[in-house]
Amino acid sequence: MQWIRGQTIGCGSFSTVNLVVPNKKGFSQCPPPMAVKSCENINSDSLKNEKEVLDQLGFCPQIIRCFGDEYTVENDEKLYNLFLEYANKGSLADQVKKSGGNLVESDVRRYARSILEGLRFLHAKGFAHCDIKLQNILLFGNGDVKIADFGLAKRNGKEGGERWRLEIRGTPLNIAPESVNENEYDSPVDIWALGCAVVEMFTGKSAWNFKPGTNVAALLIKIGVRDELPAIPAELSEQGKDFLRKCFVKDPKNRWTAEMLLDHPFMAGDDETIAMNRCEEEASTSPKCSFEEFSVSPRLPFDFPYWVSTQSTASSQSNFQQNSSLVSSSPSYVSSPLDRIRQLACDQAPNWSVCGSWITLR
Numbered sequence: 001m002q003w004i005r006g007q008t009i010g011c012g013s014f015s016t017v018n019l020v021v022p023n024k025k026g027f028s029q030c031p032p033p034m035a036v037k038s039c040e041n042i043n044s045d046s047l048k049n050e051k052e053v054l055d056q057l058g059f060c061p062q063i064i065r066c067f068g069d070e071y072t073v074e075n076d077e078k079l080y081n082l083f084l085e086y087a088n089k090g091s092l093a094d095q096v097k098k099s100g101g102n103l104v105e106s107d108v109r110r111y112a113r114s115i116l117e118g119l120r121f122l123h124a125k126g127f128a129h130c131d132i133k134l135q136n137i138l139l140f141g142n143g144d145v146k147i148a149d150f151g152l153a154k155r156n157g158k159e160g161g162e163r164w165r166l167e168i169r170g171t172p173l174n175i176a177p178e179s180v181n182e183n184e185y186d187s188p189v190d191i192w193a194l195g196c197a198v199v200e201m202f203t204g205k206s207a208w209n210f211k212p213g214t215n216v217a218a219l220l221i222k223i224g225v226r227d228e229l230p231a232i233p234a235e236l237s238e239q240g241k242d243f244l245r246k247c248f249v250k251d252p253k254n255r256w257t258a259e260m261l262l263d264h265p266f267m268a269g270d271d272e273t274i275a276m277n278r279c280e281e282e283a284s285t286s287p288k289c290s291f292e293e294f295s296v297s298p299r300l301p302f303d304f305p306y307w308v309s310t311q312s313t314a315s316s317q318s319n320f321q322q323n324s325s326l327v328s329s330s331p332s333y334v335s336s337p338l339d340r341i342r343q344l345a346c347d348q349a350p351n352w353s354v355c356g357s358w359i360t361l362r
């Protein structure tokens with residue numbers, strides 16, 4: 001082994017992330033600062049999917065770089081390790097916390113622009129990330145902002161297959177309506193989730209009014225079936241509000257793409273224009289709907305970032321391979337959005353069993 005496992009810098013539902021300390025003997029030159037994301041080999045489908053997707057994507061300044069993988073045996077356990085460039089400023093979620101719980105609009109705009117640039121590249125390559133959230137946006141000392149955690153990423157158009165029928169990819173609060181209703185996870189889902197992330201950056205609260213203990217089926221019905229949309233913060237500039245309206249379009253075919261959103265005035269506007277617009281808005285007499293009307297939602301639903309059944313852990317194939325192999329077996333399970341929501345969140349006293357950061361639907 002040409003490296004030593006350094007301090008732990010992050011933990012996710014699938015893996016642990018450590019600093020890589022180079023073993024001097026192994027390297028002829030000083031390598032770039034690296035992080036290693038590791039998990040047990042038997043549960044490495046997601047991490048292997050991440051490697052496969054990152055390899056296919058190639059270089060993009062707004063996407064985390066992958067330097068390869070390696071197996072190790074540590075404490076008699078076979079581990080799968082993925083080497084990534086090290087983001088020395090942590091995640092955007094950390095940054096929001098450090099800034100007192102929310103960010104000023106100019107920062108929100110700057111981060112949103114970087115995320116969109118990464119998404120434009122990803123979507124043009126035919127992939128969807130499927131888990132855009134503040135914890136998966138990493139920051140660097142030189143100001144770079146990069147999308148990370150491609151464990152749930154998939155090729156557009158590929159069915160998740162039977163495995164995903166009763167499972168939700170990613171964070172439930174950022175889930176797009178078509179994923180709730182049709183089990184559809186293509187690039188528009190990342191735009192919906194970006195809208196949720198923008199609200200969260202600006203307000204410090206998740207986009208939906210969801211209190212711990214609230215009926216989950218009700219939340220899914222709200223997202224999937226009802227006309228309701230996440231609340232748009234009243235304090236945001238007009239451009240910001242309009243930007244969010246373009247993200248929160250229920251029909252994915254009419255939702256703006258990353259390419260379109262990069263041309264939106266919110267992305268182009270400079271801080272002075274925004275400040276002027278805000279003054280004009282404040283002067284207007286139109287009644288405001290305050291975001292505070294909505295009660296505080298948890299940062300993570302149920303205090304857990306993922307909501308996936310344990311069935312997924314049993315697979316020995318990578319997600320990517322599994323998704324590919326199931327393309328032809330088109331599922332006939334969706335009869336109506338409400339039927340699907342009933343499948344996802346049985347309204348007869350569902351048993352939400354909790355294990356680690358996973359929630360199992362029974």
Ligand SMILES: Nc1ncnc2c1ncn2[C@@H]1O[C@H](COP(=O)(O)OP(=O)(O)OP(=O)(O)O)[C@@H](O)[C@H]1O
Pocket residue numbers: 009010011012013014015016017035037064084085086087088090091135136138148149151305306
């Ligand atoms: N390359 C990196 N540099 C610095 N920190 C990182 C890096 N990769 C991950 N982290 C930190 O580790 C945390 C967990 O990483 P990541 O989200 O990739 O793991 P995961 O197991 O896929 O988690 P989850 O799927 O639950 O979001 C991140 O939120 C971040 O704080």
